[in-house]
Amino acid sequence: MKTIAGALVLALPMLFQTAFAATEQQNKMATCNKEAEGKKGDERKAFMKECLSSKPKVSEAQKAQQDKMKSCNADAKGKTGDERKKFMSECLKKG
Structure with missing residues (x-):
């Protein structure tokens, strides 16, 4: 069983x-x-x-968001935990 x-x-x-x-x-x-x-x-x-x-086709807005994410992710190298979270949040909000 x-x-x-x-x-x-x-x-x-x-x-x-x-x-x-x-x-x-x-x-x-x-x-x-x-x-x-x-x-x-x-x-x-x-x-x-x-x-x-x-x-699936990626729209220009999606591509821009992906590029922004890659850039912020690269800039956040070496940061961990809450410091990284805060940095990523602020970076992604920037226009």
Whole structure:
């Protein structure tokens, strides 16, 4: 009985990860299908291949925030704990 319970405990996280990954892929497929409306044959096939293999696009605002985070993170080198937290907070607030 303990063996079965142990196996279930170990298997559950994997099942949830698989279900989540499938949902993401299904959402991506639905989005690509909508964008491919009107395309047929080889054109549709090429579009779907590109669409499904591409990574999500990052907006300019997201890129700017990522760059800011990298810069602040580099400047915070050597700081730890509350000192680092405070520094990062102030750095990220700067315009």
